[in-house]
Amino acid sequence: MRKTVVIVLNTLAAQIIAVCALRYVTEFFILSFVNSLVTHILLAVCAMLVVTLLIRRQMASVVLLALAMGLTGHSIMVKRAHAISPTIEEVAMKPALRVLSFNMLYENLENSAAISQMILASGADIAIIPEGAPLLFHLPELSAAYPYRFGCGAGTATCDLMVFSKLPLENMTSGTLSDLRKDRLMRAVVEVQGVRVRVVAAHLSKPYFDRYHQDELYTLKAILGNDPGPIIIAGDFNSGSIAPDMQRLLRQMNLKTAPAEPGTWPVALAPYGLGIAIDHIYARPPLIAQRVTRLPDNYGSNHYGLMADFILRKP
Numbered sequence: 001m002r003k004t005v006v007i008v009l010n011t012l013a014a015q016i017i018a019v020c021a022l023r024y025v026t027e028f029f030i031l032s033f034v035n036s037l038v039t040h041i042l043l044a045v046c047a048m049l050v051v052t053l054l055i056r057r058q059m060a061s062v063v064l065l066a067l068a069m070g071l072t073g074h075s076i077m078v079k080r081a082h083a084i085s086p087t088i089e090e091v092a093m094k095p096a097l098r099v100l101s102f103n104m105l106y107e108n109l110e111n112s113a114a115i116s117q118m119i120l121a122s123g124a125d126i127a128i129i130p131e132g133a134p135l136l137f138h139l140p141e142l143s144a145a146y147p148y149r150f151g152c153g154a155g156t157a158t159c160d161l162m163v164f165s166k167l168p169l170e171n172m173t174s175g176t177l178s179d180l181r182k183d184r185l186m187r188a189v190v191e192v193q194g195v196r197v198r199v200v201a202a203h204l205s206k207p208y209f210d211r212y213h214q215d216e217l218y219t220l221k222a223i224l225g226n227d228p229g230p231i232i233i234a235g236d237f238n239s240g241s242i243a244p245d246m247q248r249l250l251r252q253m254n255l256k257t258a259p260a261e262p263g264t265w266p267v268a269l270a271p272y273g274l275g276i277a278i279d280h281i282y283a284r285p286p287l288i289a290q291r292v293t294r295l296p297d298n299y300g301s302n303h304y305g306l307m308a309d310f311i312l313r314k315p
Contacts, residue, residue: 002055002056003056005052005055005056006052006055006056006058006061009049009051009052009061010049010052010058010060010061010064012048013045013048013064013068014064016041017045017064017067017068017071019031019034020034020038020045021071023035023038023243023244027244027245029207029208029209029210029211029213029214030208032207032213032239032243033207035207035240035242035243035244036239036240036243036278037240037276038071038075039072039075039076039079039242040276042068042071042072042075043072045064045068046065046068046069046072049065049068053065075242078247079240079241079242079257079261080257080259081247081250082247082250082251082255082256083257083258083259083260084256084257084259084285084289086288086289086290086311090288090290090311090313091290091291093290093311095290095309095311096193096310097125097126097190097192097232097309097310098122098123098124098126098307098309098310099125099126099127099128099199099234099281099308099310100122100124100126100127100128100305100306100307101127101129101130101234101236101279101280101281101305101307102115102127102295102303102306103129103131103203103235103236103301103302103303104131104132104134104135104299104301104305105131105300105301105302105303106132106134106160107134108300109134111134111301112135112137112138113138114299115134116138116141118295118297118299119142119146119164120141120142120145122307125166125167126164126165126190126199127146127163127164128161128163128234129161129162129164130160130161130184130201130235130236131161131203131236132152132159132160132161132162133152135162136152136159142164145166146164146165146166147166148164148165148166148167148168148169149163149165149169150162150165150169150172150174150186150188150201151174151183155172155173156174156182156186158183160182160183160203161183161184161185161201161203161235163188165188165190165199168190168191169188169189169190169199170188170189170190170191171188171189172186172187172188173187173188174187177202177204177219177220178205178212178215178219180205180209180212181203181205184202184203185200185202185203185220185223186200186201186202187199187201187223187224192230192312193312195230195312196229197229197230197232197287198227198229200224200231200233200234201234201235202220202233202234202235202236202237203236204216204217204235204237204238204239205238207238213238213239213245214245217248217249220249221249221252221253224253229284230283230284230285230287230312231253231255231284231287232282232283233253233255233280233281234280234281234282234308235279235280236278236279236303237278237279237280240276240278241257241261241280253284254284254285255283255284256282256283256284256285256288256289258289258291258308261277261280261292262275262277262293262304262306263275263277263294263304264277264278264279264303264305264306265278265279265302265303265304267298267301267302267304270294270304275304279303279305279306280306281306281308283308283310285313286315287310287311287312287313288310288311288312288313289309290309290310290311291309292306292307292308293306293307294307
């Protein structure tokens with residue numbers, strides 16, 4: 001009986017490991033959900049294989065455990081491949097720019113007043129709000145603190161993605177990443193300590209809609225071009241940084257992540273360290289994130305928001 005149980009568990013573990021390893025050879029969209037969850041899945045497989053060894057020691061279990069542990073370690077390395085850490089001196093510096101990014105959920109009307117007050121109290125210089133339509137009813141008070149706005153009548157007719165800014169937004173342009181949704185890409189330039197910084201807000205489609213997520217990232221890269229200057233790209237990417245298409249974007253655009261990106265989804269697990277970082281605030285040096293933190297409350301959304309403080313690294 002024990003031998004049968006171990007064989008079943010080993011077979012299941014081998015199949016799961018094989019599926020997780022497919023990310024190295026294909027970007028097939030059906031695997032997209034697995035790609036973002038790969039570390040969680042492999043850790044669960046490791047735990048399952050430890051149980052099999054406690055039931056009955058077999059060489060197959062040992063080999064599979066070693067393989068699962070190796071893939072788990074590599075997945076963590078991939079997540080940190082584009083991370084950049086501030087120095088002790090940079091952490092102590094006064095932030096040059098604070099950016100808030102929060103998908104508030106388009107149907108979240110009952111919490112819109114609380115979210116509006118949260119934005120006002122956040123101290124953010126720029127607030128990027130995907131699915132921000134409920135804030136339409138709070139534009140007067142938000143506009144008093146954030147005189148510059150993009151979206152919902154300012155530059156776009158749609159009330160989905162919105163950008164609020166205390167800094168003048170120059171060269172504002174909006175774009176559409178695919179035929180699924182309109183106006184889910186916004187670009188502007190702000191001046192930070194005398195340096196012109198491109199600010200990009202994006203809301204990508206879920207990655208299991210055929211090839212839409214991959215194609216939208218290609219479109220995003222094509223629209224942004226090869227300008228090597230400082231840039232911040234923030235919003236809801238609906239995918240972890242570990243996914244192959246996300247890794248390609250980070251690599252091609254030289255974007256950097258925080259050393260440990262906070263999990264933002266699902267909201268039931270994120271506070272316990274079990275969430276996935278599918279919302280991101282990326283930047284390119286000389287912009288360096290001093291810290292990227294998860295908002296303490298999800299305000300009725302199906303995502304947690306993020307706050308990032310940036311400094312400009314001196315040459």
